[in-house]
Amino acid sequence: xxxxxxxxxxEKNHFDRHSLMDxxxxxxxxxxxxxxxxxxxxxxxxxxxxxxxxxxxxxYHFFACSSRGKYTIxxxxxxxxxxxxxxxxxxxxxxxGGCVKNGVSPDGLIGLYETPCIGMSDQEPAALINGRIFxxxxxxxxxELLHNMKKxxxxxxxxxTVYGDGRNAHPEMKxxxxxxxxxxxxxxxxxxxxxxxxxxxxxxxxxxxxxxVKLAELRGRGGAGFPTGLKWQFCRMAEGKKKYVFCxxxxxxxxxxxxxxxxxxxxxxxxxGMIIAGYAIGAQExxxxxxxxxxxxxxxxxxxxxxxxxxxxxxxxxxxxxxxxFDMRIxxxxxxxxxxxxxxxxxxxxxxxxxxxxxxxxxxxxGYLGYPTVVNNxxxxxxxxxxxxxxxxxxxSLGTDESKGTKLVSVSGDCRYPGxxxxxxxxxxxxxxxxxxxxxxxxxQMGGPSGELVNKHQFDRxxxxxxxxxxxxxxxxDRRRNVIEDVVVNFMEFxxxxxxxxxxxxxxxxxLLKEKLDKILSGKGTSQDLADMERWGAMMKxxxxxxxxxxxxxxxxxxxNFRSHYERKLRKHxxxxxxxxxxxxxxxxxxxxxxxxxx
Amino acid sequence: MNKPxxxxxSLAGCFGCHMSLLDIDERxxxxxxxxxxxxxxxxxxxxxxxxxxxxxxxxGCCNTENVEVLKEFxxxxxxxxxxxxxAIMGGLPALxxxxxxxxxxxxxxxxxxxxxxxxxxxxxxxxxxxxxxxxYPCHEVVKMDYFLPGCPPSADxxxxxxxxxxxxxxKEIPYALIKYD
Ligand SMILES: Cc1cc2nc3c(=O)[nH]c(=O)nc-3n(C[C@H](O)[C@H](O)[C@H](O)COP(=O)(O)O)c2cc1C
Ligand code: SF4
Numbered sequence: 137x138x139x140x141x142x143x144x145x146x147e148k149n150h151f152d153r154h155s156l157m158d159x160x161x162x163x164x165x166x167x168x169x170x171x172x173x174x175x176x177x178x179x180x181x182x183x184x185x186x187x188x189x190x191x192x193x194x195x196y197h198f199f200a201c202s203s204r205g206k207y208t209i210x211x212x213x214x215x216x217x218x219x220x221x222x223x224x225x226x227x228x229x230x231x232x233g234g235c236v237k238n239g240v241s242p243d244g245l246i247g248l249y250e251t252p253c254i255g256m257s258d259q260e261p262a263a264l265i266n267g268r269i270f271x272x273x274x275x276x277x278x279x280e281l282l283h284n285m286k287k288x289x290x291x292x293x294x295x296x297t298v299y300g301d302g303r304n305a306h307p308e309m310k311x312x313x314x315x316x317x318x319x320x321x322x323x324x325x326x327x328x329x330x331x332x333x334x335x336x337x338x339x340x341x342x343x344x345x346x347x348x349v350k351l352a353e354l355r356g357r358g359g360a361g362f363p364t365g366l367k368w369q370f371c372r373m374a375e376g377k378k379k380y381v382f383c384x385x386x387x388x389x390x391x392x393x394x395x396x397x398x399x400x401x402x403x404x405x406x407x408x409g410m411i412i413a414g415y416a417i418g419a420q421e422x423x424x425x426x427x428x429x430x431x432x433x434x435x436x437x438x439x440x441x442x443x444x445x446x447x448x449x450x451x452x453x454x455x456x457x458x459x460x461x462f463d464m465r466i467x468x469x470x471x472x473x474x475x476x477x478x479x480x481x482x483x484x485x486x487x488x489x490x491x492x493x494x495x496x497x498x499x500x501x502x503g504y505l506g507y508p509t510v511v512n513n514x515x516x517x518x519x520x521x522x523x524x525x526x527x528x529x530x531x532x533s534l535g536t537d538e539s540k541g542t543k544l545v546s547v548s549g550d551c552r553y554p555g556x557x558x559x560x561x562x563x564x565x566x567x568x569x570x571x572x573x574x575x576x577x578x579x580x581q582m583g584g585p586s587g588e589l590v591n592k593h594q595f596d597r598x599x600x601x602x603x604x605x606x607x608x609x610x611x612x613x614d615r616r617r618n619v620i621e622d623v624v625v626n627f628m629e630f631x632x633x634x635x636x637x638x639x640x641x642x643x644x645x646x647x648l649l650k651e652k653l654d655k656i657l658s659g660k661g662t663s664q665d666l667a668d669m670e671r672w673g674a675m676m677k678x679x680x681x682x683x684x685x686x687x688x689x690x691x692x693x694x695x696x697n698f699r700s701h702y703e704r705k706l707r708k709h710x711x712x713x714x715x716x717x718x719x720x721x722x723x724x725x726x727x728x729x730x731x732x733x734x735x
Numbered sequence: 736m737n738k739p740x741x742x743x744x745s746l747a748g749c750f751g752c753h754m755s756l757l758d759i760d761e762r763x764x765x766x767x768x769x770x771x772x773x774x775x776x777x778x779x780x781x782x783x784x785x786x787x788x789x790x791x792x793x794x795g796c797c798n799t800e801n802v803e804v805l806k807e808f809x810x811x812x813x814x815x816x817x818x819x820x821x822a823i824m825g826g827l828p829a830l831x832x833x834x835x836x837x838x839x840x841x842x843x844x845x846x847x848x849x850x851x852x853x854x855x856x857x858x859x860x861x862x863x864x865x866x867x868x869x870x871y872p873c874h875e876v877v878k879m880d881y882f883l884p885g886c887p888p889s890a891d892x893x894x895x896x897x898x899x900x901x902x903x904x905x906k907e908i909p910y911a912l913i914k915y916d
Contacts, residue, residue, distance in 0.1 A: 712878035729859040
């Protein structure tokens with residue numbers, strides 16, 4: 137971009153370094169990557185050092201410092217995508233399209249990159265191409281897409297299915313994504329927009345709202361399960377000239393896609409929930425942090441927000457509530473799982489690398505720009521609306537003794553009916569498997585890679601916070617799948633790629649564990665390797681954030697629940713085999729110095 | 736009763752860990768009372784003359800000789816200990832692990848800014864060990880029984896660990912001795 141064009145973008149963003157994400161997005165929308173010259177000019181205008189800009193750009197999957205092709209394909213490499221045939225698609229792109237894995241084709245036309253779960257596990261294999269979603273790919277579709285790209289077609293002309301169901305077909309969205317809603321409950325049932333704000337909240341004090349949420353015993357739906365009422369109360373009590381409400385729509389946990397469906401079908405509820413939270417804690421501003429993979433919804437969501445603003449639900453005195461104002465915006469992410477961690481989400485919104493902060497202080501005390509901030513999951517806000525509407529008592533009566541209400545689960549993998557199910561807490565795993573038409577199930581991953589891999593003797597366990605907790609992801613693997621090769625290895629690679637690198641154990645141990653896995657898979661493992669993995673895995677609890685705390689879970693939980701799968705692969709009667717091949721290790725230097733390698 | 740026998744070696748290390756061992760100061764006298772040294776730079780015994788109870792290894796394996804020595808130690812020692820960061824993780828020498836060994840050799844002997852090597856000769860005498868493609872931590876080459884962390888591990892840590900091994904009494908190592916930030 138020219139110096140002038142860049143200056144205009146910076147000016148539009150008030151030369152504010154906190155708007156760096158938006159500025160970079162605008163540059164990427166225009167030319168696909170940031171050039172060295174752009175970095176220099178941005179550095180001058182935003183007063184950020186060049187190295188700082190580079191480290192921020194390189195942190196995010198979807199920012200680049202060199203061209204990634206006129207068409208950029210990000211092919212999902214999740215475990216689910218793999219079992220639905222990703223490899224075949226990739227092969228077509230490489231062999232027939234001249235693509236290079238994680239690079240650009242020599243003619244500069246097509247870039248092919250891997251990316252972790254893009255939230256389409258119910259319609260894999262899927263890819264993002266120039267920000268648009270293409271689902272249910274087959275080898276044939278891949279060939280067609282290549283053909284179209286070579287012809288230079290615009291993306292919207294490459295669809296061969298009608299738009300998805302429900303509001304996927306909205307003129308501001310026009311996506312081919314399907315909702316796959318299989319079971320509805322209070323959250324997913326049709327509702328009238330902003331009714332609760334109009335009818336109930338306007339008659340209640342902030343304290344009364346808070347009281348209902350507490351009464352409901354609602355716990356966060358993003359994974360960690362922190363009591364929402366308590367979080368709101370802390371933020372309400374915190375000192376601050378301003379306060380913020382953040383909606384966490386980063387939905388990065390592989391296998392989860394329930395927020396995608398809520399954002400599509402229930403955006404008004406989400407926004408209503410944010411307004412209600414704002415009212416309860418005394419915040420005037422909201423930010424919805426939308427993962428880049430869901431960029432296809434951005435125009436649509438902005439349209440909804442604008443409409444609500446025009447209808448008087450956002451801005452000064454929403455729904456006529458006196459002495460209260462609330463407005464919001466969308467912050468688009470740029471590809472990073474760890475940005476879903478609430479303090480990393482805030483860092484990212486401030487235009488930085490999404491590295492989790494040390495706590496305390498917690499975001500409710502010092503969050504966005506140092507102001508008290510509540511961060512909640514998309515689904516949590518939707519639940520809050522229903523709680524205010526029907527009362528905390530009503531909500532409290534749903535679910536189990538310690539897990540109240542309903543939970544949206546995203547079911548994917550080997551089953552007949554993948555999709556979204558709204559369930560009261562308390563179903564057993566067996567109920568769920570039956571409901572979704574899963575046969576000959578070998579393993580179920582509950583709660584994404586950071587959760588637990590459950591074996592078939594544990595199917596009577598119950599979905600609730602104290603047993604099988606989940607942020608929403610349920611991935612099913614049947615008898616055809618290998619637990620270690622198809623599941624554990626993929627999850628470990630995910631954590632290795634997604635660690636922000638701040639903490640030494642999180643940066644190193646998953647890598648070492650993965651090397652152990654490779655050793656075991658190559659037939660050189662011994663019982664000592666299993667013992668090492670368990671010991672090293674236990675060290676992960678000293679990391680700073682939840683990613684590090686759970687990054688060894690795929691191994692620890694499969695060692696616990698699928699130990700025989702490991703033991704079968706071990707060498708017997710020895711507790712040590714070296715993986716170092718001396719001949720191989722001494723070959724290069726021997727050749728370089730004209731000598732014989734050592735045998 | 737015979738005194739326990741100790742052997743030590745420095746592979747791809749800087750002898751810092753050995754210096755730290757000497758740093759136990761007057762306890763050295765006590766140590767000599769407690770143990771007998773065999774192959775070690777400390778007494779300059781070059782070859783094993785008997786089986787050994789405790790082997791202390793400083794440094795990882797960066798060349799074929801290191802591997803040979805380490806394997807010999809494993810054969811001779813009942814208990815083998817990785818002493819310090821380089822033995823445990825490869826340490827500073829392992830910084831080259833992301834660079835090919837040819838590039839390293841070229842930089843060192845051919846193209847370095849301060850190198851004068853008119854005939855572009857690379858060291859290749861048969862006597863010289865061959866450099867490995869990477870620096871390997873000891874436990875990837877042979878089984879190691881214990882690990883004493885630190886760069887170097889403090890004299891106190893080495894002392895405590897040795898005494899525990901010799902006396903056979905498990906010791907709680909104070910946190911301060913293995914805390915490095
Ligand atoms: C690595 C990591 C990724 C996370 N990703 C998400 C996410 O995508 N969406 C989400 O709502 N919460 C995510 N969380 C949890 C958030 O930190 C935070 O607990 C949550 O947004 C709070 O909202 P809740 O209480 O409504 O669940 C993640 C946490 C970690 C450690
Ligand atoms: S635990 Fe991992 S992801 Fe979390 S802050 Fe530390 S290095 Fe980053």
